[in-house]
Amino acid sequence: MTQRKTQGAAVLAAVVGAGLWLLATVLSGRREPWDGGGYWMVAYPLALFACAALGRLFSQGPWRWPLILFAGQFVAMCLRNGELGNLWPLGLAMFAVLALPGVFLAALAARFAPAVRDAAK
Numbered sequence: 001m002t003q004r005k006t007q008g009a010a011v012l013a014a015v016v017g018a019g020l021w022l023l024a025t026v027l028s029g030r031r032e033p034w035d036g037g038g039y040w041m042v043a044y045p046l047a048l049f050a051c052a053a054l055g056r057l058f059s060q061g062p063w064r065w066p067l068i069l070f071a072g073q074f075v076a077m078c079l080r081n082g083e084l085g086n087l088w089p090l091g092l093a094m095f096a097v098l099a100l101p102g103v104f105l106a107a108l109a110a111r112f113a114p115a116v117r118d119a120a121k
Contacts, residue, residue, distance in 0.1 A: 009058040013065045016050045017072025025080055032077060034094075047073070048102050055106025059113035066102030070095040 024033035024043035033039040051069060055062035074095045078084050085091070 005058065006060075009054060009065065010068050013050070013054055013068040014072035014075070017047065017069035018076035020047050020050075021073040021076040022080060025076075031081060044098070047098075048105055051099075051102030052105040052109040055109035056113050059110035062106035062110035063103045065106050066099040067096075069102065070099040 020043045021033065024039045025031075027033070027042075028036040028038045030036050033043065047069060051066040054065035054069070058065065074092055077091065078088070
């Protein structure tokens with residue numbers, strides 16, 4: 001995969017993650033949407049779907065897309081709250097745990113991606 005495609009995929013993952021967090025925040029009306037059910041029923045499943053899609057589309061090193069996507073959610077949370085907060089290590093750890101199923105799904109989807117030689121045609 002070219003460096004430009006890798007950078008584009010990383011930006012896409014971060015933007016999707018941040019967008020899902022901000023959308024869930026607006027829809028839930030909560031400071032942190034994971035405190036409500038909407039995040040778990042809508043935003044999180046969509047994030048996992050995005051992880052699988054990114055793994056399928058950008059199949060080299062698929063483990064990184066979920067990490068970047070959930071890092072985007074962490075950044076969006078900090079920006080939305082206007083502070084990093086003193087519990088940021090716990091929040092970052094929580095996003096890392098939330099990314100684990102996404103890593104699995106991205107790797108699984110990458111296994112079914114067309115071979116790299118086919119994508120180059």
